[in-house]
Amino acid sequence: MGFLTLEGVSKVYGGVPVVRDVNLAVAKGEFVSLLGPSGCGKTTTLQMIAGLVEPSGGRIRLDGRDITQEKPNRRGLGIVFQSYALFPHMTVAENVSFGLEMRNVPRAERDKRVAEMLGLVHLADMADRYPRQLSGGQRQRVAIARALVITPPVLLLDEPLSNLDAKLREEMQFELRRIQRRVGTTTIMVTHDQAEALSISDRVVVMEGGRMTQIDAPYRLYEQPATPFISTFVGKMNRIAGVWRDGTVTVGNAILESAPADIAPGTAVTALIRPEKLRLCRPGEGRLAGQVASRFFLGGHWLLTVATEAGEIMVSVPNTGEEPAREGEPVGIDWTPATLRVETASEVAA
Amino acid sequence: MQKNGPIALLFHALVVGFVLAPLVVICLVAFTPENTLTMPTTEFSLRWFRAVFEHPDFVTAFGNSLWLATIAASLSVAIAVPAGLAIDRYRFPGRDALNGLFLSPLIIPHLVLGVAFLRLFALIGATGSFLWLTLSHVIIVTPYVLRLVLAALSGLDRSAEQAALTLGASRFTVFRRVTVPMILPGISGGWLIAFINSFDELTMSIFVTSPATVTLPVRMYMYATESIDPMMAAVSALMIALTAVAMVVLDRVFGLDKILVGEK
Numbered sequence: 201m202g203f204l205t206l207e208g209v210s211k212v213y214g215g216v217p218v219v220r221d222v223n224l225a226v227a228k229g230e231f232v233s234l235l236g237p238s239g240c241g242k243t244t245t246l247q248m249i250a251g252l253v254e255p256s257g258g259r260i261r262l263d264g265r266d267i268t269q270e271k272p273n274r275r276g277l278g279i280v281f282q283s284y285a286l287f288p289h290m291t292v293a294e295n296v297s298f299g300l301e302m303r304n305v306p307r308a309e310r311d312k313r314v315a316e317m318l319g320l321v322h323l324a325d326m327a328d329r330y331p332r333q334l335s336g337g338q339r340q341r342v343a344i345a346r347a348l349v350i351t352p353p354v355l356l357l358d359e360p361l362s363n364l365d366a367k368l369r370e371e372m373q374f375e376l377r378r379i380q381r382r383v384g385t386t387t388i389m390v391t392h393d394q395a396e397a398l399s400i401s402d403r404v405v406v407m408e409g410g411r412m413t414q415i416d417a418p419y420r421l422y423e424q425p426a427t428p429f430i431s432t433f434v435g436k437m438n439r440i441a442g443v444w445r446d447g448t449v450t451v452g453n454a455i456l457e458s459a460p461a462d463i464a465p466g467t468a469v470t471a472l473i474r475p476e477k478l479r480l481c482r483p484g485e486g487r488l489a490g491q492v493a494s495r496f497f498l499g500g501h502w503l504l505t506v507a508t509e510a511g512e513i514m515v516s517v518p519n520t521g522e523e524p525a526r527e528g529e530p531v532g533i534d535w536t537p538a539t540l541r542v543e544t545a546s547e548v549a550a
Numbered sequence: 551m552q553k554n555g556p557i558a559l560l561f562h563a564l565v566v567g568f569v570l571a572p573l574v575v576i577c578l579v580a581f582t583p584e585n586t587l588t589m590p591t592t593e594f595s596l597r598w599f600r601a602v603f604e605h606p607d608f609v610t611a612f613g614n615s616l617w618l619a620t621i622a623a624s625l626s627v628a629i630a631v632p633a634g635l636a637i638d639r640y641r642f643p644g645r646d647a648l649n650g651l652f653l654s655p656l657i658i659p660h661l662v663l664g665v666a667f668l669r670l671f672a673l674i675g676a677t678g679s680f681l682w683l684t685l686s687h688v689i690i691v692t693p694y695v696l697r698l699v700l701a702a703l704s705g706l707d708r709s710a711e712q713a714a715l716t717l718g719a720s721r722f723t724v725f726r727r728v729t730v731p732m733i734l735p736g737i738s739g740g741w742l743i744a745f746i747n748s749f750d751e752l753t754m755s756i757f758v759t760s761p762a763t764v765t766l767p768v769r770m771y772m773y774a775t776e777s778i779d780p781m782m783a784a785v786s787a788l789m790i791a792l793t794a795v796a797m798v799v800l801d802r803v804f805g806l807d808k809i810l811v812g813e814k
Contacts, residue, residue, distance in 0.1 A: 252712050272716045279716045285709035289731040298727075302718035350717060 203228040203386055204249070204354055209258030210410075211244050218244050220410040222258070226354075231380055231387045233397035236407035237433070242390045245407070246356050249388065251275050262353060273302075278347030278385070282359040284339045286331040292318070292342050293327040299350040317345040320379060337368045344376070348383060355380070357389040361396060373400050394434045398422065406430050428543065431472055436503075438478075438513050440471040449542060454488060454509040458540040470543045475503065475516035477539040480524055486532030488513075492525050506533060573790055580787035582780050598784035608785065611769035615749055618680070618765060622687035623744035626695045627737055629688070631730075634699035656693045663690065664757030671758060678760030686758050687748045694747060695740030702736025 202225025211219040219241040226232050234242040247253040249260060251272030260268045267275055286295050293314050300310045318324045321341035331339055340360060347355055360376065361369045377400045380387050391397050397404045398418040406414045406421070406429075414426040425431035432439065442451035444463045449456040449471040456471050463469065483489065490508035502517040502524050515533060517524045525531045554562065575589070582588050583595035602608055630652075636642075637649050655663065667686045676682040710732065714724045730737070752767040759768050766785075774782055800806055 250712075250716055252716070272712070273718050273720060275716070276718065277716060279713060281709040281713060283707055283709050285707060285713040287710055287714070287728055287731075289734075298714065298719075299717035302723070346713075346717070 202226050203230075203263055204388070205259075205261045206245070206249070207259040207261070209245070209248060209255050209260060211241070211248060211253060212256040218410055219248070219255075222410075222412050224405060224412060224415065226386060226388065228386055229384050231377070231389070231400060231402045233401040233404045234388065234390045234407055235392070235394060235397040235404050235434075237392060240407040241410040242392075242407045243358060246358055246388065246390045249354070250277055250279050250356055276350065276352055278350060278352035278355045280340075280343045280347050280355070280357045280360045282362060284331075284343040284363075286339055286342055286346070288331055291328050291330055292323060292334070295331070295342055296346045296349050299346065303350065313349055314345075317349045320348075320382065321345045321375075336364050337372060340364065340372060341375070344379065348379070348385065351385075353386065355385045355387040357387065359390055359392070361391070362393070369396070376400060398434070404434075406434070424541075425472075428470070431543075436475050436514055436516075438471075438473050438475065440473075440510050440513070442469060442471055442510070443467070444469045444542065444544075449540075451510040456510060456540060457487060457537040458542050459538045461542045463542065463544055467544055471510075472541045472543055473535060473539060475514040476501075476518075477535055478513070478515045479534045480504065480506075480515055480517050481532040481534050483530040483532055486534035488533045489530065490533060491530050492527050495524070495527055504531075506531060508533065576783050577787045577790060579780055580783040582783075585779060587778065587780055587783060598780045599788070601781045602784050602788065605781075607764070608766070608769055608773075611764050611766045614680075614763055615766040618684055618687060618763075619745045619749040621684050622691055622748040623695075623741045625684070625688045626692040626744050627741050630692055630695035630699050630740060631733075631737060634696055634703055635729075637696075638700055638703040652696050653693045655690045660690065660751070660753035664754035667754065668757040678762055680763050683755075683758055683763050686754065687751065690751065690754065691744035691747045694743045695737075698736040698740035698743070699733060702733035706732055 204226040206222050206224045209219060209222045210217065222241075222245060224232075234245060236242045244253055248255045251267070251270060251274075255268060258268070259266055262275070287298065290298070296314045296317055297310050300313060305313070314327070315324065318327055321344055323338060323341055323345065326334065326338060326342075331342065334342065340363075344360075357376075361372050364372060373396055376389075380400075389397075389401070398421070401418060403415060404418055404421050405412050406426075408427065408429050414421060414430055416424075416426075421430065422435055425434060425437075428439070431437045440449065440451055440456065442449040442456065444450075444461070444467045445455075445465055447458070447460060449458055449469055451471075458471060479486070488508050488510065490506040490513065493505045493507045493512060495505075496503045497519075499519070501519050504515045504517060504524060506513050506515055513533065578589055579587055580598055581594040581596070582590040583593055583597060584590075633648070633652060637645060663686070667682075671677045671679070671682055706729070711724050711728055714728045715721070719727065750767050751765075752771055755765050755768050756771065759765055764772075766789075770782060770785060797806065
C-alpha cells in the first residue's frame with residue numbers, strides 16, 4: 201500500500217482519452233518521475249493528483265484518504281509549475297510566505313520558516329527582490345521554496361527544469377535531489393528528459409499514449425526496457441531486424457550472437473544492443489566487420505556510426521585519450537553475447 | 551535600439567507638432583487681454599481666468615463632470631472585471647451575445663444614444679436625475695474598460711492562480727491577492743480611459759443633462775454657441791494644467807509605468 205496511490209485513474213477530454221486506467225503506488229519519501237513525450241498524459245496525471253483537473257474515473261488516495269473529490273486548496277500539496285508561476289507583484293519572501301499566510305501561521309513563525317526555507321535554496325539574500333529581478337535558476341528555487349515551506353505531504357514538479365539552460369539544468373538536478381533528500385518529501389516529477397528522470401529518481405514511470413508502460417528503477421528501465429518505444433526513448437539503442445536461427449539473430453549474411461532466448465527458429469526478431477555495450481576493435485577482429493560512416497566527439501566519449509552488413513550500428517567509444525578510427529576506416533565490432541537482447545515481433549505488436 | 555532615419559524623425563516631429571500645436575495655442579490665447587480670441591501680443595493678462603471663476607455655473611459644471619466621470623469609471627470597472635472574467639474563462643450560452651452587448655455602445659453613435667436616453671428618461675420620469683445620467687455614462691464607457699480587462703486577462707499566466715489555489719487560498723482570495731494585482735494595469739488603464747471619455751463626453755450629454763446636472767463640456771458648448779470670447783480658452787488651459795498636474799502626481803505616487811504598463 202503506497203503513500204500516494206492512483207487506482208484506475210483516467211481522463212477523457214471531449215471523447216478523447218488522455219490518461220487511460222493508470223495505477224501507481226508511490227512510497228513515502230520516494231522520488232518518482234513521470235517520463236514521456238509531449239501529449240503522453242503525464243502532465244494531466246500530475247494535475248489530477250494536484251486537484252487542478254478532475255479525473256473521469258478512478259480514485260486517488262493520499263495516506264489512505266480518498267482525495268479524488270477534494271479541492272486543490274484542501275489537499276495541501278506543493279506544486280512547482282513549468283513557468284514557476286511566481287506572483288510577480290510580491291517579493292521573494294512574500295511569495296514563499298503566501299502558503300503560510302493562507303494557513304494563518306503567526307507572523308513571527310512565518311518569517312522564521314520563510315528565512316529557513318530561503319536558506320535551504322541558497323536565496324537568503326534575495327528575500328526582498330521581485331521575481332523579475334531574478335535569473336531563471338533563482339526563480340526556480342523560489343518556486344521550490346514556496347511549495348516546500350508548507351511542508352506538503354507530496355511535492356509535485358511539472359517540468360521544473362525545462363526552462364533552464366543545459367549547464368544550469370544539470371546543477372539544478374543535483375540541487376533538487378539534495379533538497380528532496382534533506383526534506384524527505386515524497387516527490388513526483390513530470391519530465392520529457394530521460395537523462396533527468398534517470399539521474400534523480402528512485403523510480404521512473406514511462407507513459408505512452410496515456411498509459412503507464414513501465415514502472416521501474418532507473419537502472420532496470422535502462423537495461424530492460426519493456427517496450428520498443430522505451431528502448432529508444434531512454435538512452436540510445438541499436439535496433440536490428442533479423443530472423444532467429446540457432447540462438448543467433450541472422451541479418452542477411454551477418455550473424456549476431458545474442459543472449460539465449462526461448463524463441464522458435466525462423467521467427468522474425470529485433471536485436472537490441474546499447475552503443476556502449478559494443479566494443480570497437482581492429483579490422484578482422486570481433487564479431488562483425490564494418491566501416492566508420494560518421495564520428496561525433498561528445499567529450500566523455502565518441503559516438504561512431506559503423507556501416508555493417510547488418511545495417512548502420514551506433515558504437516560508443518569511451519574517450520581514453522586515444523582517437524578512435526576515422527570516417528571511412530574499416531573496423532571490427534565486438535560484444536558480449538549476453539548484452540544483446542532479442543525482442544520478437546509479437547512483443548513489438550503488444 | 552534602432553536609430554530613426556531623417557524622414558522618420560521629421561514624421562515624428564510633425565505628428566507631435568500637430569498634436570501639441572493646438573494645445574499650445576489655446577494656452578497662449580487664454581492669457582490675452584483682448585476681447586477676442588487672439589494671441590497675446592503686447593501683454594499677458596489673467597482677466598479671462600478671473601472671468602471663469604466669476605461664472606459659478608462653470609465651477610458647478612466642473613464639479614458635476616468630476617463626480618460623474620469618477621463614479622461612471624468606477625462603476626464600469628465594477629461591471630467590466632466580473633464580466634471580463636466570465637467572458638474570458640467560461641464558455642456559456644449567450645457568451646458572444648453578452649460580449650457583443652457590452653461592446654455595442656462603441657458602435658452606436660452617441661447622437662442616437664442621446665436621443666434614445668432622452669426619450670427613455672422622459673418616459674420613466676428620470677429627466678434631470680444625476681443617477682440616470684451616471685448610468686448612461688457607465689454604458690458608454692464600459693466597453694473601453696472591458697476591452698482592456700479582456701486584453702489583460704488573455705495575457706495572464708493562469709498557473710499563478712493555480713499555484714495560489716494549491717497553496718490553500720480560497721477562490722476569492724486568489725481573485726483578490728493574485729488575479730486583480732496581475733491585471734491591475736488593465737484595470738487602472740481602463741478606469742483612466744473611462745474617466746477621460748466620460749469627462750469630455752458632449753454629444754450624448756447634451757440630450758440627457760438638465761440645468762442641475764449640466765457637465766463641463768455641455769456648459770462650454772452652450773456658452774460657445776452664445777458668445778465667443780477668450781474665456782473658453784482659459785477654461786481649456788485650466789483643464790490642460792489640471793490634467794498635467796494629475797498625471798505628474800499619479801506618476802510620483804504610483805508610477806504610471808507600473809499602473810499602465812505593468813511590472814515586467
